[in-house]
């Protein structure tokens with residue numbers, strides 16, 4: 001019996017030994033696609049390392065799958081000076097070259113973690129004027145389009161020697177129906193676009209904010225101040241059904257981290273903004289499909305507005321793109337609008353009438 005058990009044990013060890021050895025090798029030589037700073041989590045902060053490592057090359061991986069599992073990878077000749085992460089970690093797609101194609105595994109594996117993750121939050125949330133988010137109005141109500149302008153540096157305190165920046169825009173998602181994507185980066189200060197790695201991640205329902213990062217990819221740092229980003233979102237169009245009192249609406253910037261040309265962390269302070277969400281009797285009457293009808297939807301060359309109430313007078317018609325730009329506007333009571341020239345996409349029509357506002361999402365297919 002004892003001998004049989006011993007033989008079984010030997011057999012078990014023989015079967016598992018190669019696997020154990022390979023797992024052990026892997027703890028030293030493996031990479032996890034998307035975790036460029038090798039801290040056990042793939043997120044926006046990894047973009048900062050990617051910018052520094054841009055254009056480097058080394059040994060490609062044999063396994064070029066980008067799923068969130070350990071992949072064996074030989075060390076490259078370069079490492080980051082501040083955290084010693086080998087550049088191979090930045091080659092998330094395993095092709096042996098650091099470029100824009102290494103960004104997407106961060107998004108695919110976003111917030112995935114492995115055993116190296118310590119739980120320490122990267123970045124700081126310190127109140128100050130360096131990075132500001134400003135709302136375009138002081139009040140909003142049901143279905144309103146909100147524009148948030150994000151600005152970096154001030155005339156008194158411009159940023160200097162900045163190679164990249166990561167941060168999260170926290171938005172009170174309980175009031176938000178939609179974040180309009182793609183977000184609009186502004187390139188006056190941080191650009192041109194070709195010199196940047198850009199990243200944004202919004203996971204409705206899973207996250208309390210939108211995660212952003214940019215990094216210079218040509219080794220030339222940013223100095224100065226100016227707008228860097230415009231974010232638009234749509235307030236819940238049932239707000240007045242859900243709340244009877246005005247609601248405070250707050251946006252915050254948190255978990256901010258900058259990196260300079262020496263690869264050291266730059267402290268960037270941040271400040272948000274607030275507004276009031278008006279509800280109930282203070283908001284404009286929303287008209288239902290029983291009163292107004294837009295056809296066809298999806299549309300191609302024209303749309304027709306059917307006003308079902310004789311005494312409801314159309315005062316203004318506005319058609320907006322998904323980025324909030326006006327595509328058509330008229331004070332006339334045109335009931336048939338020529339839209340053949342509009343590019344395919346999502347549009348929002350808003351019709352102001354004597355009895356209230358009718359709004360609808362319209363689609364122009366490709």
Ligand SMILES: [Ca+2]
Nearest residue numbers: 035037039041
């Ligand atoms: Ca990481």
Ligand SMILES: [Ca+2]
Nearest residue numbers: 091095097102
């Ligand atoms: Ca690569």
